Each structure stands twice: as structure tokens, then as C-alpha cells.
Amino acid sequence: MNGNSYLTRKIHSLLGVIPLGLFLVEHAITNYSAFEDGPEGFNDSVSFLNGLPLVLFLEIFGIFLPLLFHGVYGLYVAYQSNWNNSRFKYGRNWAFTAQRITGVITFIFVIWHVFETRFQVALGNLTHEELGARMHEIFTNPVYIVLYAIGVLSAVFHFANGMWSFLVSWGITVGPRAQRVSAYIWMGVFVIVSALFLLSIVAFTGSDFAESASAVRTWIG
Amino acid sequence: MATETATKTGKMVKFIITRQDSPDAAPYTEEFEVPYRPNMNVISALMEIQRNPVKADGASTTPVCWESNCLEEVCGACSMVINGKPRQACSALVDKLEQPVRVAPMSTFPVVRDLVINRERMFNALKRVKAWIPIDGTYDLGPGPRMAETKRQWAYELSKCMTCGVCLEACPNVNDRSSFIGPAAISQVRLFNAHPTGEMNKAERLETLMDDGGIEGCGNSQNCVRSCPKGIPLTTSIAAINRDTTVQLFKNFLGV
Ligand code: HEM
Numbered sequence A: 001m002n003g004n005s006y007l008t009r010k011i012h013s014l015l016g017v018i019p020l021g022l023f024l025v026e027h028a029i030t031n032y033s034a035f036e037d038g039p040e041g042f043n044d045s046v047s048f049l050n051g052l053p054l055v056l057f058l059e060i061f062g063i064f065l066p067l068l069f070h071g072v073y074g075l076y077v078a079y080q081s082n083w084n085n086s087r088f089k090y091g092r093n094w095a096f097t098a099q100r101i102t103g104v105i106t107f108i109f110v111i112w113h114v115f116e117t118r119f120q121v122a123l124g125n126l127t128h129e130e131l132g133a134r135m136h137e138i139f140t141n142p143v144y145i146v147l148y149a150i151g152v153l154s155a156v157f158h159f160a161n162g163m164w165s166f167l168v169s170w171g172i173t174v175g176p177r178a179q180r181v182s183a184y185i186w187m188g189v190f191v192i193v194s195a196l197f198l199l200s201i202v203a204f205t206g207s208d209f210a211e212s213a214s215a216v217r218t219w220i221g
Numbered sequence B: 001m002a003t004e005t006a007t008k009t010g011k012m013v014k015f016i017i018t019r020q021d022s023p024d025a026a027p028y029t030e031e032f033e034v035p036y037r038p039n040m041n042v043i044s045a046l047m048e049i050q051r052n053p054v055k056a057d058g059a060s061t062t063p064v065c066w067e068s069n070c071l072e073e074v075c076g077a078c079s080m081v082i083n084g085k086p087r088q089a090c091s092a093l094v095d096k097l098e099q100p101v102r103v104a105p106m107s108t109f110p111v112v113r114d115l116v117i118n119r120e121r122m123f124n125a126l127k128r129v130k131a132w133i134p135i136d137g138t139y140d141l142g143p144g145p146r147m148a149e150t151k152r153q154w155a156y157e158l159s160k161c162m163t164c165g166v167c168l169e170a171c172p173n174v175n176d177r178s179s180f181i182g183p184a185a186i187s188q189v190r191l192f193n194a195h196p197t198g199e200m201n202k203a204e205r206l207e208t209l210m211d212d213g214g215i216e217g218c219g220n221s222q223n224c225v226r227s228c229p230k231g232i233p234l235t236t237s238i239a240a241i242n243r244d245t246t247v248q249l250f251k252n253f254l255g256v
């Protein structure tokens, strides 16, 4: 790698938290509105986000480019490690390997998910209001429900465990005690954020999202 | 005498050793059966094979090469992979090992021959981070600042590192695709930066770790701290130096 890999690595680490980590949590909460308030709640959340000033600017510089950088450099970081879990069967070593595996799964999942949703909106095949219905369409296939669940759990694990290691990499949790407490906290975050995403998958399968689905059906054809 | 005891008990210990004839040769394994003696360790078994280089199947072979020096786990020369774990052969008691005992070189390092490895990268790392206290000058500099006794006792724990290489062998990020310096040298930076005189070169050491092949390669698998034979708190050292380099990063950025 040319240039100073320390700086590159620090930028990778920081982008994982701000904006990507923040976005992931925001996304979980937005989706959860589908579970709590049904299609109207979800559409309100979507239109609130799209009503934000400079939304396209935020999407490009706050999500797309950071994700591209973190994801591509993350693949390189994952490539640089020799997993040795069969020789060193320690919890943290499993988390180390899982961080890399879930990163790769997240990378693939995000490309697929963005292609099905935001990219179709950009092409004009879909409107923001039809997104809930689009998700319902996808989830009529149980295989996709399973794939989404895997993708979402991977992304959330990657985020929660990544927060744990972020705090170490920047020297915030230094001693073993601080790192242990941090591990419990982020395990809790993993459970909560996962629950938000999984419940929104449940909500999107509901018949109330089906009504507007017929509108999209023509496109999926 | 060894054979005497063995003929009395008749017990043999089986060793499966990974060998390699030269740095570029392909590794292969050979099996040996060594007469059991009470309290024997892996080095004494290797000595027995050296005296009588005959394989378990009766065919003779070349003696197995290894390195050792202190025989009391303070020099670090005899590190090898024993039953899957990197450790010192001189403190690996056969009575406490599962049999057959599998012995292999720590192949994270270049293998010179059989169990002999080249740990030069560790010494280069210590040179890079200047893991010493510069006091040479053209005139007598006088006494340096005193170190508090409590701090000295704490620093003593870090100073136990014998550059054995076990932590590098255990680390998934030390390999030829990564330039990570490894845990040992980072902990030494913490040691020398804690010394009242060594502290005067603190920024210089930190900046070396903030360059290619520095601290950034750590991915927090934390295998090192579980493996260090000297019980050095390596992950605490790494996190502490992460903090110091972060502070240094902001200082450099703001130009203070
Ligand atoms: C949903 C989007 C993502 C979020 C929220 C996210 C978040 C994070 C966070 C917070 C960290 C911790 C930073 C650190 O250890 O200093 C991290 C690390 C990492 N990320 Fe991501 N990430 C995402 C996507 C990806 C993708 C697509 C990849 C591609 C493989 C990836 C690969 C990595 C790797 C390898 C690390 C490990 C760093 C280490 O422990 O040394 N991430 N991520």
C-alpha cells in the first residue's frame, strides 16, 4: 500500500462510526416505524428523510462515498489477515474473524439491497412512496427473507463489534476491565438494533404493505 | 543413564516433528520415539534425538536442529509450536503435554532449518522504534530524573519481554500480506516512553508507529495477550499506545 497506511486506517475506522454507524442506527429506527405505525408511519419517516435539506448531497458524501471507501479498504484489511481460530479458540479471536466475514457479507448485501431500492428510485423505476410496497414484494419470497435476515444480522454485528474495536483502536477503552464492560454494552446494542431490523422485516411481510404493492408488480413483472 | 531409566519403565514418548532442510526446502514430518524420563521437557527430548537420530520406524536420519540458550524461559531462543501453541520448548514439560507431542517451527518467521527460525524482524522492529534510552553524549549529562518506585515496579512487568516471538506467531495480522510491526515492539514503546529519560524521545517513537508498518495493523484479535509466556499485558499496551498516537495525531494536525 502506498502512502501512510496509519492515516488510511484511521480514516477507515472513523468512517465506520461517523457516518456509517450513525446511518445504520438511523436506518434501523426508520424501518422500525414500519413495525410500529405500518405503511403510513414508514412513509412519513421516508418523506421526513427526503425532506432534509441537501438530501442528495448527504446521500453521496454522507453514505455512498464513505461506504465505498470503508468497504473497499475493509476488503483489503480482511485480505491481510490469516485467520487462526482453529489454533487459538478465544472469544475475541472469533470476533476478529467474524468482523471480517460479516464485513464481506455486508459488502455484498448492501450492493444488492441498494440496487433493489435506492438505485431503482434513481433510475425512475420506483418512487420513494413505493419503497414499502417494494419491500413487501421482495419478502413474498421466503428465501429473500432469510437472505435479508442474514445480511441485516451481519451488518449489525459488524457495526456493534466494530464499535468495540473502534474504542480500542482510538485508545478510549484501554484496560481489560473497560474493554470487558464495552463488550457487554455493544452486545446489548447488537441485540436491540438487530431486533429493530428483524421486526421491520416482519412488518414488511404484513398484508397492509401488500395493498400498494400491486402498483410495483408491473415493474417486477 | 537416560536409557537405563527407560529400560526400567519401558515407557516411550512419541514426537511428530515438522522438519525443513533449508530455508527454501519444503517442510515434512518425521516421527520419533524417545525414552521417557521423569520431568523431561521438549528440549531434553530433542537432545535425546540428537544423540540417537533414529526415527520411530528404525531408519536413521539427520539430527533435528533447534535453538536454545538459557533453558529457564528467559532468553526466548527456543520458541516453537508445540501441540499447536507457540511456546518455549525449555519450559514445555512432557508430563503436561498431550501425546504424541507435535513440534513445529514458528513459521510466521523465516525457517532456517528444522525448528530454527530467524527472528531478525523483531530486532529490526526494536531498532526502528528506538527501544532504548539515549544517554550518550560528548560530556557528562549528569543524573537523570528519578523514577518513582511504584512506576518502576509496574514498568518491570513490561521489561520482561524476551523478544521470543510467540505473540507474533499468535497474531493473525502478522504475515507477509501485512506490514504490522507486532505486539512486542509496541509494548516496548510503552515501556521506554514511561521512563523519565526515555520520555524525552516519546514523540519520535510514536511517530515511527504512525508510519507504514506501525501500530495500525492491529485488528484486536487479542491472541497475543493470551499467549505471552511472560504475562505481559500486551493488549493494554497496544490500547495505551493507540491513545498516545491518537493524541500525537491531533498534536501534529494542529501543529502544537
Ligand atoms: C453497514 C456498513 C458498515 C458499518 C456501519 C461499518 C462499521 C465499522 C466499524 C464501526 C468498524 C470499527 C472500526 C475500527 O475497528 O477501528 C469497522 C471495521 C471494519 N470494517 Fe466495517 N462497516 C461497514 C461496512 C463494511 C464493509 C462493507 C466492509 C467490507 C469488507 C467492512 C470491513 C471492515 C473491516 C475489515 C473492519 C475491521 C477493522 C479492524 O478491526 O481492524 N465494513 N466497520
Ligand code: SF4
Residues within 6 Å of the ligand: B076, B160, B161, B162, B163, B164, B165, B166, B167, B168, B183, B184, B187, B227, B228, B229, B230, B231, B232, B234
Ligand atoms: S511480548 Fe511476550 S510473547 Fe511477545 S515477544 Fe515479548 S515475551 Fe514473547
Ligand code: FES
Residues within 6 Å of the ligand: B067, B068, B069, B070, B071, B072, B073, B074, B075, B076, B077, B078, B079, B088, B089, B090, B091
Ligand atoms: S532456552 Fe531460553 S527460553 Fe528456552
